[in-house]
Amino acid sequence: MIRRFFSKIKFDKLVTHSVLIFVSLLSVFPFIWLISTSLKGGGENIFAYPPTIIPKDFTWANYTGVWSKVDFIGYFVNSMIVAGGTVFLNLILSAMAGYPLARMQFRGKNLAFFSILATIMIPFQAIMLPVYLITLKLHLVDNYGSIAGFVGLIMPFAVSAFGIFLMRQAFLGIPKEMEEAAIVDGCNVWQLFVKVLLPMVKPSLAVLAIFTFIGSWGEFLWPSIVLTKESMYTLPVGVNNLQGMFSSNWRFIAAGSILSTIPILIFFLAMQKYFISGENDGAVKG
C-alpha cells in the first residue's frame, strides 16, 4: 500500500516535470533556432535537412556584419528616449490624476471617473487614423525635427486609464491621518503630494513604470505609422526593417533580431519578480 502510494507520487512529479519541460522548450525554441541560425557561417547550408542546432561552421560574422550595416545603437537610443519619456509622463500624470479621484471631493468627480473608465473601452487601433491626423496637425512628426518626432511618438501614450486607476487605488490605501498631520505641519497641497504622498505609493509607481516601459518598448503599430526617417526608428521598427534590407539573408536577420532582444531580456531578468510573482495580475497588455 505504502509502496504504491510513493510510486504514484513519483509518477505524478515525473509527468508534471515532463509537461513543464516540454512547454518551456516550446516557449524558447523559436529563439534557440534563431540564435542557431545567426551563428552559422556561409559554409553551412541553413536549410540543410536534417537541421542542426549546433552550428558546424560557427561564426560571429553575422553579428559583426549586421552591426556594421544597421545602426542598432541609434535604434536603442530612440527606444530609450520614447520608453523613458512615456514612463516619466505616465508616472506624473497618473499620480496627479489618481490623487484627486481618491481623496478629494469636487463637482464632476463622477464624470471624470467614468470618462477615464470609458477610455479603457476605446482601442487605439480603432482611433489610430484621427490620432495620426491630429499628430500631423500639431506638427509632432519627424519631418519637423527629431524632438517633434519623439514627442509625437510619446504623447498618445502619455497617460492611460490603467495607470490612473492603479494610482487612485494606491492613494486610497493611505490613511487620512497622514495628510492631516502634514497639513498641520504647514505643508501646502503640492508639498503634501510630492513629499508625503508620492513616497508612500512608490511600490505602485514601480509597477506602473515597469509595465509602461515594457509596453512602450514593444510598441510597433504607432511608430510604424508615424515614422518616416530611418534615423528615428525604434527597435521594433528597425528590426522589422531588417527583412527588407537583407531580403533573404536569414543569417543577418536572425543576428539582428537576437541583438535587438538583448536589452529587454536583461531588463526582464533583472525585474522578473514583478512579472512572474502574480501580484500584479491583469497589468497592461499591448
Add this chain to the structure above:
Amino acid sequence: MFKYYGKYIPYLFLLPAAVILLVFFFIPFFQTVYLSFFDYSSSIYAPSLSGLDNYIKLFHSPIFYKVMWNTFLYLFIAVPILAVVPLFIAILINQKIRGVTLYKILIYLPVIVSIVVAAIAFKWLYADQGILNFIVTKLGFAPVGWLTDPNWALLSVIIVTIWKGIGYYMIIYLAALMSVPKELYEACDIDGAGFLRKHLTVTVPHIMPTIALVTTISAISAMKVFAEIYVMTKGGPLNSSKTIVYYIYERAFENLDLGYASAMAVVLLVIVMIFSLINIFCFERKKYNL
C-alpha cells in the same frame, strides 16, 4: 479637511491627464465616427459627405466579410486555447516542485520579447524548407506552405499569438490559484480523486471569475492583432490572413480611403466596447470599485 484643498486644486491635478485623454482619445473617438460619414475614395483633399454610404459599401463588400470571418476565426481558435492551456500549466506549476521560477521565466519569455522578433522567429520556423516542414515531412506528410498557402496562413499566424500569450495568462491564473483553499484539495486527496476530477470539482469552480476574465481579455486582444500579420503575411495570400485591424491600417494608410477605413473602425469600436463592458461590469468591478 476637504476645504483645505481649495476650489480649483482638484481640477488642476486632473488637467494634464485630461488634456492628453481629450486630444488623443475623445476627439479621435468622435472624429472616427465623423469621418465614417465622408467619402474620400475619389480624392483625399476633397472629401464629400456621403451619409451611410461607407457602411453600405462595407456590408456589400466580400473582402469585408472575409476579413470579419478571419477575425472571428482568430477569436474562436485563440480564445478557448488561451483560456484553457495556461490554466493547465498554472495548475502544474502551482505545486511544491523544483524549478518553479525557472519554468515561469522560460514560459513568460515570449510575453516580453518584441512581437516583431517573435514574428520573425516564427517566419523562420515556417520557411518553405524550414525546420517545421522538416518535422512534417519526417512524419510522412507533404510539406506545408505555412505562410504561403491560403488554407494555412491564418492558422500559422494564430499560433504565434497563442504562443506569445500563454505565459501572460498563466501568471494571471497562478495569482488566482493562490486563493483556492488548500483544505479542499486535501479533502479531494483523502477521497482519492484523480488530477482531472480534483481540478474540475475544486479549482475550476473557484476561479471561474478569472477564467471569464481571461476569456474577455484574450478576446479583446485577439480583435486587435496587427503586428503578427504585418510582419509575417501582410494579410495574404489572397486576404486569407487579413483581420480587421490590418485591413483598417491598409485602407487608411496605404489606400488613403479615410472614410471607408473609419467605418470599419467604428465596427471594431462597437465590438471591442461590448467585450470591454462585459469585462468591466462583470469581472473587474472590484478593480474600479464600481
